[in-house]
Amino acid sequence: MSSQKPEIAIVGAxxxxxxxxxxLLRRGFKVQVxxxxxxxxxxxxxxxxxxNPMKVLRALGLEDRLRQTAFQHRARLHRDYDTGRINSEFDMYSVEQKYGAPHLMMHRGDLHAALLSLLPPDIVHLNKKMKGFTQDADGVTLNFVDGTQARxxxxxxxxxxxxxxxxxxxxxESPNYTGRLAYRATFPAHLLKGVDIGDVATKWWGPDRHIVIYYITAKKDEVYFTTSIPAEKPDLESWSLKGDLGELRAAFKDFHPDVRAVLDACPDTHKWPxxxxEPQTSWGRGRxxxxxxxxxxxxxxxxxxxxxxIEDAAVLARCFEGVDKAGINGAFRQYEATRLPRASKIQSLSHLNKREWMRVDAAAPEAATKEKADPGWVYGYDAWTAPLAKPEMAV
Ligand SMILES: Cc1cc2nc3c(=O)[nH]c(=O)nc-3n(C[C@H](O)[C@H](O)[C@H](O)COP(=O)(O)OP(=O)(O)OC[C@H]3O[C@@H](n4cnc5c(N)ncnc54)[C@H](O)[C@@H]3O)c2cc1C
Structure with a gap:
C-alpha cells in the first residue's frame, strides 16, 4: 500500500x-462526512x-467546554413511583476519582455542537442521503439519492x-422494536414554578414503566426527562416525532406528585420508539x-x-494508525476485534436489564455476574489506552 494516507468517507453526522x-482528522487522515x-x-x-466517553472527549479538547455548560449531579437515585421511597443512591461525585473522568449530564444539542466545532465546515456535507455503495479493489463509491457520487x-x-x-x-433485517417508547423533553426550569428536582438524577420506577429526570445545564436552568413506557410502535418515526402531552401525563397519572409536577410544567415533547x-458477529467487509x-x-x-x-471512534483512529502495514481491511479488522466484544457485552446487558443494570434482575438471575455488581469495567475503560486486539486475532 502506498505511504499516502487513505481518504475516509463517513456516512452519518x-x-x-x-x-x-x-x-481520524487528528491523526492526519482526510475525512469527508x-x-x-x-x-x-x-x-x-x-x-x-x-x-468512559468523557476520556475520549477530553483528548479531543472538549472537557473544559462541557464542564462549563453541563450539569454534574451529586447522586443517582432510584425511587418508587408512588411513595417516593428511595431504594438506592449512588454517589456520582466519587465517579471522577474512581474512573478518571466526570459523569456529565447535558443537552444532546450541546454535545453535538461541541463535536461539530472540531471539524472544518467544508468536510461536513449536509443534504447527502446515501442510498448505497459499491466497493472494488481500489476504493468505495458512495451513491446519493440526489444522483451524485463520492469516492x-x-x-x-x-x-x-x-x-x-x-x-x-x-x-x-429491521431492528427489533422493544415494545417501548421514550418520551423526551427539555424545558426551562423556571416553568417548574419552584418545584426543585434536586442536584440528582432520579429514576422513578413504576410497575411497567419508568421516568428519569435531571438538569442538563451547569446553571440548572434547563430540565430533561426521558421515559420508557409500553406502547405500540408509532406508524411514523423521525428525530422530530411529536409526542402527545395528554397521553404522556395520563401514562404517569399514578406517579408521585414531584413527577407529575414536571410533566405538568413540560410545554412540548417528542417520542422515540x-x-x-442482537449483537452481530461481524461489523463489515473489505473497505x-x-x-x-x-x-x-x-x-x-x-x-x-x-x-x-464515541469509544468506537477513538479505537478506529488508533487502528488506522497502523494502516500502512495492515492495509485498510487489516485496520478495520483490528478495530472490529477490539471493539466488538465490549460493545456486544454492553448491548446484551442493556437489553437484559430493563430495570437496573447494576442490580440482579429476578427475571434473569443467570445474568447476575460480577460485572453487574461493579460498574468499573464500563466507566473505567479508556479507549485511548485499552489494548488493541492483535491483528491475527481479527476474524
Ligand atoms: C431515549 C434515549 C436516551 C438515550 N440516552 C443516552 C445517554 O444518556 N447516553 C448515551 O451514551 N447514549 C444514550 N442514548 C443512545 C444514543 O442516543 C445513541 O446510541 C447515539 O445517538 C448513536 O449515535 P450514532 O452516531 O451511532 O447514530 P445517530 O445518532 O442515530 O446518528 C446517525 C446519523 O446518520 C444519519 N443518516 C442516517 N441514514 C443516513 C443516510 N442514508 N445517508 C446519510 N446520513 C444518514 C442520521 O441523520 C444521523 O444524523 C439514548 C437513546 C435513546 C433512544
Whole structure:
C-alpha cells in the first residue's frame, strides 16, 4: 500500500460519525462526512456522558467546554413511583476519582455542537442521503439519492439504527422494536414554578414503566426527562416525532406528585420508539465497516449507546494508525476485534436489564455476574489506552 494516507468517507453526522471524523482528522487522515439532514436541529433531549466517553472527549479538547455548560449531579437515585421511597443512591461525585473522568449530564444539542466545532465546515456535507455503495479493489463509491457520487478509500457507516450501510452489508433485517417508547423533553426550569428536582438524577420506577429526570445545564436552568413506557410502535418515526402531552401525563397519572409536577410544567415533547438488535458477529467487509448504533444499537437503560459510539471512534483512529502495514481491511479488522466484544457485552446487558443494570434482575438471575455488581469495567475503560486486539486475532 502506498505511504499516502487513505481518504475516509463517513456516512452519518451523529455522535459517532462526528467523533470518528475528529479522531481520524487528528491523526492526519482526510475525512469527508455525508449527512442526510438539511440542517442540525436542537431537538429536546438530554444525554449522559459517563466517565468512559468523557476520556475520549477530553483528548479531543472538549472537557473544559462541557464542564462549563453541563450539569454534574451529586447522586443517582432510584425511587418508587408512588411513595417516593428511595431504594438506592449512588454517589456520582466519587465517579471522577474512581474512573478518571466526570459523569456529565447535558443537552444532546450541546454535545453535538461541541463535536461539530472540531471539524472544518467544508468536510461536513449536509443534504447527502446515501442510498448505497459499491466497493472494488481500489476504493468505495458512495451513491446519493440526489444522483451524485463520492469516492473514498474506505467507508465508515455511522448511519444509526436503521443503517443503509448495514443493510447493504448484511441484509435488510429491521431492528427489533422493544415494545417501548421514550418520551423526551427539555424545558426551562423556571416553568417548574419552584418545584426543585434536586442536584440528582432520579429514576422513578413504576410497575411497567419508568421516568428519569435531571438538569442538563451547569446553571440548572434547563430540565430533561426521558421515559420508557409500553406502547405500540408509532406508524411514523423521525428525530422530530411529536409526542402527545395528554397521553404522556395520563401514562404517569399514578406517579408521585414531584413527577407529575414536571410533566405538568413540560410545554412540548417528542417520542422515540426504542430499538435494539442482537449483537452481530461481524461489523463489515473489505473497505466498509460500521460504527455506533449502525452495528450495536442498544436500549438506553445503561446510557451507553453514544458512549460506545464515541469509544468506537477513538479505537478506529488508533487502528488506522497502523494502516500502512495492515492495509485498510487489516485496520478495520483490528478495530472490529477490539471493539466488538465490549460493545456486544454492553448491548446484551442493556437489553437484559430493563430495570437496573447494576442490580440482579429476578427475571434473569443467570445474568447476575460480577460485572453487574461493579460498574468499573464500563466507566473505567479508556479507549485511548485499552489494548488493541492483535491483528491475527481479527476474524
Ligand atoms: C431515549 C434515549 C436516551 C438515550 N440516552 C443516552 C445517554 O444518556 N447516553 C448515551 O451514551 N447514549 C444514550 N442514548 C443512545 C444514543 O442516543 C445513541 O446510541 C447515539 O445517538 C448513536 O449515535 P450514532 O452516531 O451511532 O447514530 P445517530 O445518532 O442515530 O446518528 C446517525 C446519523 O446518520 C444519519 N443518516 C442516517 N441514514 C443516513 C443516510 N442514508 N445517508 C446519510 N446520513 C444518514 C442520521 O441523520 C444521523 O444524523 C439514548 C437513546 C435513546 C433512544
Amino acid at each position: 451523529g455522535m459517532g460519525g462526528l467523533t470518528a471524523a475528529a479522531t 455525508y449527512e442526510q439532514a438539511e440542517r442540525f436541529l436542537r431537538i429536546g433531549a438530554g444525554i449522559q456522558m459517563a466517565a 473514498a478509500d474506505a467507508l465508515v457507516g455511522a448511519d444509526g439504527v436503521h443503517s443503509i450501510v448495514r443493510s447493504q452489508l448484511f441484509g435488510n 426504542i430499538y435494539d438488535r 466498509v465497516y460500521l460504527l455506533g448504533d449502525a452495528c450495536h444499537p442498544m436500549t438506553p437503560y445503561m446510557a451507553q449507546g453514544a458512549a460506545s459510539a
